[in-house]
Amino acid sequence: MASISKSYESHDVERRWSADWRAADCFAGRVNPAKTPYTIMIPPPNVTGVLTMGHVLNNTLQDILIRRARLEGREAMWLPGTDHAGIATQTVVERELRKQKINRRDLGREKFLEKVWEWRDEKGGIILQQLQALGASCDWDRTQFTMDPRYSKAVLSVFVDLFQKGQIYRGKRMVNWCPASLTALSDEEVIMKPAKGLLYEVRYERVDAPGQFITVKTTRPETIPGDVAIAVHPEDPRYASWIGKLVRRPLGPSAEIPIIADAAIDREFGSGALKVTPAHDKVDFEIGQRHQLPALDVLTAAGVLNELAGSELAGMERFAGRKKAAELLKESGALVKEEPYDNNVGYSERADVPIEPRLTWQWWLKYPQVEAAKAVVRDGVIRFHPERWAKVYLHWLENIQDWCISRQLWWGHRIPVWYRKGLDKEALTAADLADPQKVHVSLAGPTDPSDWVQEDDVLDTWASSWLWPFATLGWPDQEAMAKAGHAYFYPTNTLVTGPDIIFFWVARMIMAGLEYTPADAPIEQRVPFRDVYFTGIIRDAQGRKMSKSLGNSPDPLDLIAKYGADGLRFGIVSIAPQGQDIRFQEDRIEGGKNFCNKLWNACRFRQMSGAMADNSSLAAVVARLDGPKFDADDHAILDRLLATTRAVDQALANFEFSNAVQALYGFFWNDFCDWYVEVSKAKLLEAATKDSCLAIQDLVLRQTLALLHPFMPFITEELWRLLGYGAEGTFLMRDVRIEDSSALMTEFANHGVQLDFAAATEVSQLKELTSKIRAFKADNGEAAKKDSELVVEASAEQWAVLELNLAKLKRMLGAASISRGELSPNASACVTACGTWNLIRQLNAGDAVAEKARLTKESEALAKHIAGTAARLGNEAFVSKAPPAVLDGARKQLADLKAKHAEVARLLSALG
């Protein structure tokens, strides 16, 4: 067997196991009716993406769930893939092409798409390799891409189906227009940002009464040429006589526009009058509709003022146009005032430019299954963790708006709609759209393609990823579904994602899942997942969101190089409390690495301590235990092992990942390494106790490695092999079944090992004694002294306990001897209370004075505490109302305190 090196070197270990696991096909999920499946679909990262800290957290958690499920004997399947990310990818490739002085429009649609595919084949999906470096145990052979031909077919067939069901329609409506990407966006893709702008007060002169003006306030004077009316509230007395009159538009081609009355007007804002510009504002558009007003669009798609804006503004970019418009209004005297104004401006999520409300033809989806989608979350068929996100989800569904699913892009699923040649797309009526002679909608396309023109638009990316949980399993193709094991792996179990895409993705997947499963199937079979775990957002140390532009996001690959994948995983999980945002601090990752090293060295110590015996199975290790010869430490460490096993089980069942990590860390470092391994050093010197002690170490290490494996897969697999727990060709990650605490106890019982759970009390007393004596030695500058002569005052019973543990204590206390003594009144000696025992120590005169002061202080503190407890017990209300257990606790506490107080008094008097 290879010996274990002095420190853990992650790089080689990770590379080696990555390769071995892949070669042995350890990640594959296969249909196996003898096992219960456990499925996770990865939230597909953008194909343009690179690994961020958010991905590290999210995917580590998924890998923990998947690896744990495997260890529990379930058929785990984690399906990976990438999202074609319409706008993002198209933007990246366009940028690349621009460097070569190539414009997408010059290239043409087909050639451009070829370029995108080339880019994707060459550079796309790097993130999947990065996930492999992190140790993600995805079933890589199942990797999916939302633009794969088969997946695309699923997307388009859903479009056709929903169209046929009447859920999809085409309409000319106000959309969020991105003037940079030249496409419509859904409401969810618009980010509201506070902006500092100017509010312009502009006056419009009455046509029939020159010299009389009505003023309005606007942030967008450049759209004045698009004004078609001024609106006031019908009950506003200030304007009662104005309604129906005409005013002159103060900018752009000269025009006279009416003053109209509309109840939607806010009388409190500005002068109570609103300029109505239906082409450039959603509210104005609605007012325009109510009053049959035209919409004058003064902007081009790219956000440049057009000829309708008038010769002075035409050709100007919208923000320059705004400035110019203000100047022109000033010159003509129409600008009354200009003041700073804070408001919220919608930005395009992708292009990060202000969006423009714009009237365009788009495809819209009336969401299916809205009520059912509410019910499954409300009724707990799907459980959100933390639960509070359910409220956010339900609120969105309550106020749901139709989804604009068309995008004016090339990269994406081209909408399977064909228009009869020669038809004016912009002039189609609802009847036209329903007429198969004029509009053809199908997967296959028309049989006479030359007579038709296909829709240019593609679908919103989310209109493909909302099918992810089942389209990745071959749906709707029966043969592909059978091959992928759809019937076995669907529905999936857990979704791990960020709350930022609860609307984009989670809600839509639930609706799609419900829509595309048989309505008569049990509801548990129709939802796409049962549990949704929402991670927190990783922020930098200052609490800012990590972003490329701020450059405040560490590169996870650098962190892997520095701390190891396991260190990174362990560290990030340890700082990821349930559902709270996370402030990233690199020292926590360093802590993860240090823990790896600790684990490594504890195993190294085991290897150096004695020959390896049969570790090949739990039964084999347990058979080596010599139960009847266990001392208190043996009982206690196994007791703690069982408790830790239970704590981890429970934490994982509740998605409390950081609690699981904390339980393992505390157990292994403090209970095992700092205490049990230290007491082992004496036990290993005795032939009588050596073998059983080594067996206990083997047992603890075995169980700890299994419990830790989901969190730190590489180092645990390596140590598993090095310590002989698994034979060549077998893997901890694939071939091992983790035991829960009751299985461990059964195994112990089978081999005649009966744990004494009371031993923990004795051990905690020994720990207190040890710690007190060490503190005493440290106080006296004897911390490193190896040959202290210690005298302990103890009753016969107490001494009997100490005697059993003398060898261990001597070693840990640096004592040449520990003997029993009695305190006699003598100014040069005193005792220190060490839990149940007292340490007698010799003092010189000066130290005696200090000791007296110390004891006096302690006595006073005790007296104060006693008074408090006594007062509590003296309170009749407390005695009559508190539960018996609490009452007993208080009484016992008082008795203990009094005993301690008396003891301190005795020591004081002994000091003279």
Add this chain to the structure above:
RNA sequence: GGAUGCUUAGCUCAGUUGGUUAGAGCACCUGCUUCACACGCAGGGGGUCACUGGUUCGAGUCCAGUAGCGUCCA
């Protein structure tokens, strides 16, 4: 404006149905190259639990309000 989360040690955070003297990691101080580990060991200091009021025998924990920070929605 509505919703929601947070405020506990110098920092980042735990603290499960209310119950002894509120915990961890890091940082800090002291000592130690002890035959697994200095990526370590031992010892130590450090907290009016944001504020105000209420409920209760008892509040970090429950309720109401206030302030500050954050997020989502409009």
